[in-house]
Amino acid sequence: MRSDIEIARAASKRPIQQIGQTLGIGAGDLVPYGHDKAKVSQPFIDSLQGRPDGKLILVTAINPTPAGEGKTTTTVGLGDGLAAIGKKVAVCIREASLGPCFGMKGGAAGGGRAQVIPMEDMNLHFTGDFHAITSAHNLLAAMIDNHITWGNALDIDIRRITWRRVMDMNDRALRQITTGLGGAANGYARETGFDITVASEVMAILCLARDLADLQDRVGRVVVAVRRDGTPVHARDLKADGAMTVLLRDAMQPNLVQTLEHTPAFVHGGPFANIAHGCNSVIATATALKLADYVVTEAGFGADLGAEKFMNIKCRKAGLAPACVVLVATVRAMKMNGGVAKADLGAEDVAAVTVGCANLGRHMDNIARFGVPVIVAINHFTGDTAGEIAAVQDFVAARGTRAILCRHWAEGSAGITDLAQAVAEVADAGVADFAPLYPDAMGLADKIDTVARLIYGADRAVMDDRIRDRLLSWEAEGYGDLPVCMAKTPYSFTTDPGVRGAPTGFDVPVREVRLSAGAGFVVAICGEIMTMPGLPSAPAAERIGLNAAGQIEGLF
Incomplete structure (x- = not known):
């Protein structure tokens, strides 16, 4: 199969005005940036007030592993899948940071046959x-x-x-x-x-x-x-x-682009999923909900960080309520959570998959705490065996929901229609009863402790008197009703990135707290968190350049 960038480059893009028309956005309400991307004008967004909202679908994942999970790819694929079964849908994702693109992580536009385009623009300067x-x-x-x-x-x-x-x-x-x-x-x-x-x-x-x-x-x-x-x-x-x-005037306007299958995609904003809430912009999500019957969005890192902040910060502050959550997992990641080294992932190991499903199970339990139904998406890799896939599906079925095998990376929308049908059914059933994890009136220290215990599975959050006094002083200054934004490693429920699975019997040490008074949350820094990454020993920048035709090579 061709590389992601080769697939993206070969795509047949439609003029952005045609993409806007599928959502009822007139050409005069778009501010074009070339032929294939545009900003949606603020007057048009203002005119949408009073329209009913569509149904919001959140895509999240287990804790990320070196084996790969494919959250963004699944988000894009699900959007295409819903469109393929006749639904009016829009995708909402974050913009990419140049740092990871030239560092180690790579781009953030999906992959395979489930991508948002123009991929090169999105991963570079985009609309500025x-x-x-x-x-x-x-x-x-x-x-x-x-x-x-x-x-x-x-x-x-x-x-x-x-x-x-x-x-x-x-x-x-x-x-x-x-x-x-x-x-x-x-x-x-x-x-x-x-x-x-x-x-x-x-x-x-x-x-x-x-x-x-x-x-x-x-x-x-x-x-x-x-x-x-x-x-x-x-x-x-x-x-x-x-x-x-x-x-920031122009930056405030959401960006409209398209997927490989011409599904409208709003790509706007990109806060860190550690020090901030890791979701695309409220204005993009709210606009999409006024224009589409289903809006598929994602939250950064695993559900313990991204989904928790999506629910407790973004939904709380913006008045949003998800109708369904899709939890992405892979057989390979389950094996790693079950103790298999990355070098050995190619060998079948049903027992390790079963053990590793404990991580998946805790994320499922956490989503249930918010009153939102969850469906598991098994992002398929070619080496997955029938026995390993069945082990994940049996584990999920025992918890009363479905795990659906998805092949969108290789097949596009055709490989994810089963998930799209299931998501539409659950969203249309209206069974979600969303509520944040804690009330606004709860004390800041108690909010931090609640997330540590109920989401991470910790015994408690540990804070010294200096931190507790700081939180009390902020409460006295009128900030006590703010939600908390937990900053910790995404790779584990603990603050130790090397601990996989679903550990118990640990504490979450709170090293520092910061007030983000403008954003409207209090950051609790747990463990060592890097707000300025460094480049790896062999950064991706070494492999990025222009070919003889002037095309970008090595970006993704």
């Missing part, structure tokens, strides 16, 4: 959204330093500036830096650093804001530093919120 977010974030950073240089009227404690700079690239050398060297003309010397753009609070804000007015209000609430008297300094105190919103 990430550049706008980077610029807005760094404008605020520049205004902080400039304010202090010109007299520091806000009495900012320069030892307690929390707002760092960002860039959309992996660069470990920028994690901790010193700025302002070279004398008084260059400002003042202080220690700071860079995060990757997807970790910016501005990214999270753009993805949770309802409109430009809400965006500016949230940007203004961002806490950037502390005064010498201990009170917080907000972006609005620096009068930065208006200019930042100007930079």
Whole structure:
């Protein structure tokens, strides 16, 4: 079979105006970026208010393993599958970060015959959204330093500036830096650093804001530093919120593209699934729900991070309610969770699959806690045996639901129609009774502990008095009703990435808490979390270039 990029390049794309027409978006309501991508105009989005919503389908997965799960591929494939059975559908996914594209992870447009196109554009500069977010974030950073240089009227404690700079690239050398060297003309010397753009609070804000007015209000609430008297300094105190919103005006409009089978796809926003909530934008999802009968979206990493945040943060704040959850798993990943090394995955091992299904089972239980029905999608690999597939299906059937084998990577929509039929049936039945895991009124420390116990299976979340006092002070300042955003390794239910399966008898240590006042959540950092990745020893950038025809090679 051809590579992903070869398949994408050979695709017959339709003009983006035709894709918009399938959802009732007129050509005048699109802002084209070339022939195959466009932004949906804000006036058109505003005109949709009052329309009923379609049904929201969340695609999530087990904990990621080196064996691969294929969550985005399944999201795109399911969208195509629903369209193939006659449903009016739209796909909603995140934009790709340049850092992983040139690092190790690769692109984020799906794969095989279940891709969103134009793949090269999506994985590179696309419509410039990430550049706008980077610029807005760094404008605020520049205004902080400039304010202090010109007299520091806000009495900012320069030892307690929390707002760092960002860039959309992996660069470990920028994690901790010193700025302002070279004398008084260059400002003042202080220690700071860079995060990757997807970790910016501005990214999270753009993805949770309802409109430009809400965006500016949230940007203004961002806490950037502390005064010498201990009170917080907000972006609005620096009068930065208006200019930042100007930079984000166009980025706020959702991007419309298409799948290989011409299903409309909204690709917008891309917050980190650790330090932020890991979902595409609220405005894209809400718009799609007004235009389609079924909207298929995904959440970052496994269900313990992505789905939990989707439910407790995005749905809570945006008033969304999923009708069905699709939980992606692979036979290969089940074997790894059952103790098989990656090098040995080619050999049949039904016993290891059965043991590894404990990880799948905990994710199923977690989704049930939110009152939403779940269907398991077995993303097929050619080496899977009938016995191994049956072991997964039997395990899932014993829990009262279905595990459906999907071959969308190799066959496109034809390989996933069984899942599409099942999802439509469950969504149409209206059996979901969605509710977040905890109430707004619960204390912040208790919210953190609730996620650790009920989602991760931990005995408790461990916090020292310093952290508990910080949470209590935020409650006193009026932030107690915010949800919590748990930042931990995606590879395990624990904070140790090497522990697979469904472990018990462990604690979740909370190392630090951060207030994201603009985004509207409190981040609990559990274990070691990297907000500026580095490149691997052999980065993907070494294999990316242009061929003799001027086409990009090696991107995916």
